[in-house]
Amino acid sequence: MEASTREAYGKTLVELGGENENIVVLDADLSRSTMTRLFATKFPHRFFDCGIAEQNMMGIAAGLAASGKTAFASTFAIFASGRCFDQVRMSIAQPLLNVKIVATHGGVTVGEDGFSHHSIEDIALMCSLPGFTIIVPADAIETAQAVRAAAENYGPFYIRLCRPRSPLVYGDDYRFEIGKAATLKSGDDATIIATGLMVSLALEAARRLKGEGIDCRVLSMPTIKPIDEDAIIKAAKETGAIVTCEEHLEHGGLGSTVARVVAKHRPVPMSFLALKDKYTSSGKPNELLASHGLTVDGIEEAMRHLLDRKRA
Amino acid sequence: MPPQKSDPLQEGDAASASANISAEALSSQKALSIDEMMVMAKTLRRHIITMTAKAGSGHPGGSLSSVEIITALYFNVMRHNPRNPNWPDRDRFVLSKGHAAPLLYAALAEAGYLPIEELETLREYGSRLQGHTDRTKTPGVEMSAGALGQGLSFAIGISLAARLDSKDYRVYVLLGDGECDEGQVWEAAMACAHFKLDNLTAIVDRNRQQIDGWTKDVMNTEPLEEKWHSFGWQTIKVDGHNLSQILNALDEAKQIKGKPTIIIAYTTKGKGVSFMENNPDFHGNAPTAREAEKALEELC
Ligand SMILES: Cc1ncc(C[n+]2csc(CCOP(=O)(O)OP(=O)(O)O)c2C)c(N)n1
Numbered sequence: 001m002e003a004s005t006r007e008a009y010g011k012t013l014v015e016l017g018g019e020n021e022n023i024v025v026l027d028a029d030l031s032r033s034t035m036t037r038l039f040a041t042k043f044p045h046r047f048f049d050c051g052i053a054e055q056n057m058m059g060i061a062a063g064l065a066a067s068g069k070t071a072f073a074s075t076f077a078i079f080a081s082g083r084c085f086d087q088v089r090m091s092i093a094q095p096l097l098n099v100k101i102v103a104t105h106g107g108v109t110v111g112e113d114g115f116s117h118h119s120i121e122d123i124a125l126m127c128s129l130p131g132f133t134i135i136v137p138a139d140a141i142e143t144a145q146a147v148r149a150a151a152e153n154y155g156p157f158y159i160r161l162c163r164p165r166s167p168l169v170y171g172d173d174y175r176f177e178i179g180k181a182a183t184l185k186s187g188d189d190a191t192i193i194a195t196g197l198m199v200s201l202a203l204e205a206a207r208r209l210k211g212e213g214i215d216c217r218v219l220s221m222p223t224i225k226p227i228d229e230d231a232i233i234k235a236a237k238e239t240g241a242i243v244t245c246e247e248h249l250e251h252g253g254l255g256s257t258v259a260r261v262v263a264k265h266r267p268v269p270m271s272f273l274a275l276k277d278k279y280t281s282s283g284k285p286n287e288l289l290a291s292h293g294l295t296v297d298g299i300e301e302a303m304r305h306l307l308d309r310k311r312a
Numbered sequence: 313m314p315p316q317k318s319d320p321l322q323e324g325d326a327a328s329a330s331a332n333i334s335a336e337a338l339s340s341q342k343a344l345s346i347d348e349m350m351v352m353a354k355t356l357r358r359h360i361i362t363m364t365a366k367a368g369s370g371h372p373g374g375s376l377s378s379v380e381i382i383t384a385l386y387f388n389v390m391r392h393n394p395r396n397p398n399w400p401d402r403d404r405f406v407l408s409k410g411h412a413a414p415l416l417y418a419a420l421a422e423a424g425y426l427p428i429e430e431l432e433t434l435r436e437y438g439s440r441l442q443g444h445t446d447r448t449k450t451p452g453v454e455m456s457a458g459a460l461g462q463g464l465s466f467a468i469g470i471s472l473a474a475r476l477d478s479k480d481y482r483v484y485v486l487l488g489d490g491e492c493d494e495g496q497v498w499e500a501a502m503a504c505a506h507f508k509l510d511n512l513t514a515i516v517d518r519n520r521q522q523i524d525g526w527t528k529d530v531m532n533t534e535p536l537e538e539k540w541h542s543f544g545w546q547t548i549k550v551d552g553h554n555l556s557q558i559l560n561a562l563d564e565a566k567q568i569k570g571k572p573t574i575i576i577a578y579t580t581k582g583k584g585v586s587f588m589e590n591n592p593d594f595h596g597n598a599p600t601a602r603e604a605e606k607a608l609e610e611l612c
Contacts, residue, residue: 114446
C-alpha cells in the first residue's frame with residue numbers, strides 16, 4: 001500500500017486546526033504542492049500565503065509564534081532550509097520559537113525538476129541549529145503522528161516530507177515518539193539504520209539477506225535530532241556492524257550523526273549509503289536513487305562488504 | 313574530480329579572443345523579420361508542447377507566455393553566435409524564471425546551439441537539458457536557475473564586468489511577475505539603479521499568474537510599474553505577444569542612458585493553446601499525449 005506524506009500532512013493540519021484555534025499556517029505560493037491548501041480552504045483567516053518570498057514567510061512565522069501562535073510554515077525543502085537559513089537561525093532557532101517548518105519535496109525524488117529543486121543538504125543545515133528537532137518520517141502514518149507531535153510539543157521543528165507517494169512501512173498500531181527509533185525487524189548479525197523513503201528499501205534488503213542466512217536488525221530513525229543514542233549503542237553492542245541509509249548527502253545527515261554516537265560510545269565497523277558528494281541532475285526518482293546506490297541491491301551489497309569487515 | 317581551477321565555461325573565451333575575429337563575422341545570427349519571427353514563435357510553441365509532453369513534466373504555461381519576448385531577443389535583437397556560445401562580446405540573456413527552460417532550449421536549438429532532436433531528451437537522466445537551466449550542462453545557458461529571484465543579481469555582475477572590461481555587450485534578464493515577490497529582486501532592482509546600469513534591460517513576464525492563483529490574490533505586486541519607477545528604473549509597458557511593440561521597447565531601452573530599463577510585458581499564461589490559456593493546471597504540469605495533439609492542431 002502506498003500513500004502520500006504530503007496529503008497526510010494536509011489532513012492532519014485540518015484536524016489540528018479544528019482542535020486548536022492557535023494553529024496558523026503559512027505557505028509561499030506552493031500550497032497546492034505542500035497540501036496546506038486543505039487547511040487554507042477550511043480556515044482561510046488562519047492561513048497566510050506569503051507569495052514567493054520564503055525568507056519573509058519565516059520571519060512572519062516567527063512573529064506569530066512570538067505572539068502565542070503555533071505556526072506551521074511550508075514550502076519545498078530546498079527553499080525552507082537553504083534559502084532561509086539565516087532568517088530561521090536568527091528569528092526562530094536562537095529565540096526558540098514555536099515554529100514548525102514542514103518542508104515537502106525533500107531529497108532527490110522530485111526527480112525531473114533537477115538540482116535546483118533537489119534538497120540534499122537540508123538535514124545537515126537544519127541539524128546544525130541548536131534547539132531544532134529534525135524529523136524525517138518514513139511514511140504517511142508516521143507523518144500524521146509526527147505533525148501532531150510537533151503541534152503538541154513546544155519549540156522549533158523541521159519535518160522533511162517527500163514528493164512521491166510512498167509505501168506504508170508501519171501498521172495502524174504504530175506509535176511515533178519524538179527521539180525514538182522504531183525496531184522494524186530484529187536481528188543480531190548487523191543493523192541497518194534508515195530514515196525517510198529509505199526505510200522500506202532497508203526492510204526489503206533485510207528480508208532478502210535473511211534468505212542468505214544474514215539476520216539484520218532494521219531500525220527506522222525518524223528523529224535525526226535529538227537522535228536515539230540508546231538504540232544506536234544497543235545496536236552497536238548487539239550486532240557489531242551498522243549500515244546507514246538516507247536520501248541526503250553523506251556529509252551531515254543520518255550517517256554522520258549515527259557515526260558520532262558510535263565513535264563516542266561503541267566503535268564498530270560502519271558503512272554509509274547516501275548521496276555522493278556532487279550536485280544532482282534531472283532524471284526519474286528511481287534512476288537518480290540508483291545512480292547513488294540507494295537501492296535494495298545497494299543496501300545488500302553494502303551489508304555483505306560490511307560483514308566481511310566485521311569478521312576480519 | 314579535482315577542484316576546478318577556473319570556470320569551464322570561460323575556457324572557450326580565450327581561444328576566440330585570441331583568434332581576433334570581428335564581431336560581425338562572429339555574429340552569424342541574421343535578424344528575422346516580424347513575419348519570420350511570427351513563424352518562429354509558433355515553432356517554439358510547438359517545441360514546448362512536444363518537449364513537455366514527451367518528458368511528462370515541466371512548465372508549459374510560463375514557457376508559452378514568454379515566447380515572443382525570447383523570439384525577439386534571440387532572432388532579432390541580441391548579438392550572439394551559436395557556434396561560439398562563450399564569445400566574450402556576446403549579449404547575455406539571463407533566464408531568471410528558470411522553469412521556462414523548455415522555451416529557452418527550444419530557442420537555443422532553433423538558433424543552432426543544439427540539435428533540434430536533442431529537445432526530446434528534456435528532463436531525462438543524462439540529458440544536457442535539465443528540468444531547470446544549468447549553466448554547467450547546456451551551451452548558451454548563462455545561469456543555473458530554478459530557485460526564483462536570483463537572476464537580476466547575477467545579471468548585475470555581468471553588467472558590471474562589461475564596464476570593467478570596456479565591453480559593449482548588453483545584458484537581458486527575464487523575470488516572472490510572481491517572482492517579483494522575492495525580496496532579492498528588489499535588492500537587485502535598487503542596485504541596478506544605484507550602479508546606473510544602462511547596459512542592462514529587464515523584462516517582466518506580466519502574465520498575472522503564479523502557482524497559487526492570480527498574483528493580485530496571492531501577493532499583490534501592483535502598482536508594479538510605479539514600484540520599478542520609484543526604484544530608479546525607466547519603465548516601458550508593452551503587449552508581450554506583440555513583436556513590434558517588444559522590438560520597439562528593446563530598441564528604446566538601448567537609447568536610455570544612466571539608468572536601467574524594465575519592460576513590463578503584458579502576456580497570457582499558456583498563450584497560443586486555448587485550453588492552456590490562463591489555466592493554472594498548466595503551470596507545472598505537462599500536457600498528456602492527447603492534449604498535446606490538440607494543442608499542436610491549434611498551433612499549425
Ligand atoms: C525560490 C523559489 N520558490 C518557489 C519556487 C516554486 N515555483 C516555481 S514557479 C513558481 C511560480 C512562478 O510564478 P511567475 O514568476 O509569475 O512565473 P510564470 O507565471 O511566468 O511561470 C513557483 C512558486 C521556486 N522555483 N523558487
